[in-house]
Amino acid sequence: MRRTRPDTSLTADTDDGFRPAAPPAWTRWLPFVYVAFVLLLEAAQQEEWAVSLFLVALPAIAAYAYGPAVVAALTVLAILLEGFLAAVSHHLGETHHVTADIATAVVGILATALAAHRRSQERHLVHANSVAEALMRALLRPVPHQVGNVLAAGLYRPSEAGTMVGGDLFDIRTTRTGERAIIGDVRGKGLPAVRTVAAVPGTFREADYEAQDLPAIAARLERGLVREAEEIRDPELFATAVLIEYDSLAHRVTVTNHGHVEPVLISRGEVRTLEGPPALPLGLGHLAAADRPVPCSHRFTRGDVLLLVTDGLVEARDTGGDFYPLVERLRHRFEGRPAPGPADVVDFLNTDLPRHTPHLHDDVAMLAIAPHGHT
Template structure:
């Protein structure tokens, strides 16, 4: 948060566009590692090399029974079914080369491969369905989180503002982090905080705190009064969800352009840092409970 200087009023350089939590990335299933996608084909190559090296000493083609199960970890049902057919054909080809195609144990191996292939295909289909369900659930939660954590404008009242939000878990925005900044008659007021818990329950608590802040920021006389409003809102939330251990940590910030004064109230949150004239200082104040 930086004070805004009108054009010609002191030569302060305006920063570039703000970085916000509003990205266009969306949720997608995490693709399997490249080595896992190559594993079924490397496995087939290994079996063929062993067949050549050991010749008729071992029925190496029986190892192909595991091929559909290996493929199910990285591919969808169509590919798994195709690799099952490939495994059965290779088993038959290798058996015919050694003139054992009609023997009972080779027929049993083909049947076992088919059964494993059916189960692996069903497993791959179930995995794909679970991935789609997870993507949908995360997309809904992300849309909700974006509605709560609104993009920070480049200028808020008398200050320039920018925001960069990176969740600790890659690929997700759902969590208990919160931030906002408002221009009020008392000055520009901002909040940065974190609620206990994760997932949708945490999102509900974030909505409660941000709703209380966006109202109290305009009505409360000072930051302790804003914090008191947030406390009352969180107490009501804890009573509604029957959670006696619900809490949140937060830093409240106020900038008064008339006195050029910044006031910071920290309620159990990580200490904010002040960046000024190439120096970074941690702002430490009297301890306060969340």
Template sequence: MAGRRIALAANNGFEVLRPPAWMRWLPLAYVAFVLVLEPVTPAPWPVSSLLVALPVTAAYTLGPVSVAAITVFAVVFEGVLAGTACCTGRNIHQLWVSHHVAAYIATALVGILGVALAAHRQRQEQHLVRANSVAEALMRTLLRPVPHQVGHVLAAGLYRSGEVGTMVGGDLYDIRATENGERAIIGDVRGKGLKAVRTVADLLGTFREAAYDQGDLQSVALRMERSMARAAEEIRDDELFVTAALIEYDAPAQRLTIVNHGHIEPVLISHGEVTALIGPPALPLGLGGLAEDRPVAYSHAFAPGDVLLLCTDGLIEARDDTGAFYPLLDRLGHRFAGKPAPGPADVIDFLNTDLPRHARAFHDDVAILAIAPGGTLRTASL
């Protein structure tokens, strides 16, 4: 799959999640329960009256038309059970005695309420789908597909939301080709939901403007720090912050410059070795006012055949069934050690396949951006 433009997500669209299997089978199981209870009850009593609850059990999973049909079935079935009991007692007129009639009326009334409940549930589900669709469209606008090539680098990206069935989250990434080199960002907003999406929009907007300025990478970081301070003041959130790593690639010098604002260290895959590029840390964006010094940048060689991996903590904190975190460095080393130099798409494809094997459920957003010097890379066979 190398050489393609990649922008992966956990889901491509929204749909109402199906209820658990046991809930879908609950109405049938309830009828079976009534049928079993009828012959085993030692004392004679109108067991059929238990069918009053049947429309409600159906309203949790079925639509209003189906609930109405089940209500009719429940009333008729109550009559069948009552008639069977009456005929056994050789008095068919008892089919219309007061307690049976009361059960029929109660079942019909509960059925009407069940139809209203099912209709309301469906409206709420449709509203949720529309709201999530709008939020997804917003996230897809913010997290634009990563081009296969950006300036002098090849690139690929992956995004998985921690929310089932949605793309909405607080992780972000982007990469831009500028006169100062290729500049990239990866970040993780504190918090979740639409509030986090707003912060993502503010931060990416600032980066996409500041990345083209002539200043150094620290100047870009300071612009973003001021933007975060304004955003925190507007929404009156003194604890708003974003962990982020800013990257700049100087192609003629074959050198990376990194400014890390409390984020996970970038990972370098070079000649089969996997290394975390640890450098001077800085406070997360939004908390820079607590420090007097400017963030410190550090450099590292970045030559053809190398791949730089940027990720958020949703990747390394994904747990398996035993509670163990995803061993990112070990898994990358095991996959690419002694192999031809991978491309960014190779690394993304591997993680997109290997991560779900480790953690079947994701409780946090996952954003990954991989870049490599363009022009001389070979593709590793998967």
């Protein structure tokens, strides 16, 4: 099984890990099509008028898709073609043709500078996105194929194309009491959410080794978000989350849900949501201080897959405005069939979601786990 890598508009390269997406093919062909059009127009025109003046625009057209060297070369080509067409019509020395050559040279110089600036901005953008992805990969560490007694697979798809910056989070750890995982969604998205995304997994990892149960971890996360809200002066800061703990000896998984999307269990050819007593999102616990989250336990044996997702998945809309039918799609794919692995489930959703929603409007994260080892 493999860990699915999220799609971005940046692809692998050998320099700094990424390269910008290539411009559309038609923009690369446009300068040459434009030259052919001017030459055909020159050959077809019945009256003597300066068709070659259209070539003044050639460097600017080339600057959209090409670098400074190609733009400079096309500028020279445009000036030579203007001179050739003027010579053919015996008007080479006329003032307006000389003026056209000068104008083409000026436009070419500016277009070459523009192309150089565009390339510089592209390099800067690639570097910025590389740093952003490195940051998010440090915060949302890659999900190993196996964590303790579970197999796992994870996926993160940011809503902002070409970046890895977003407000969703997940993590999975092995502890003395079993494997524990979290998936969450902080209020907001993009850069404003990054600070909170950094705080929540850090607190989870720290509490993981000390807290005796999931409510104790939730209490630590609650206090951490309250402090974060005070520091950034955002009284409405919160994060929805699901916390889980797997006991391989008891073959059970314990779940606490803090205002988040319900987990989905694929078990024995059936697909169902794991509903339980809801709790307030993390950071808003002070609104119901007397209530503690109630853990719910469910049987979880080899062949089962537990899927945790964020609301960016279930609230993704198609062109008709309908939400992505997560449970129905999972039933259509896996119900009545041999037990899938975590990577099978994540890979299916990674390919099926774009068919339903071409453009995401919210971050999407998912984490799937399955028991491994003794049964």
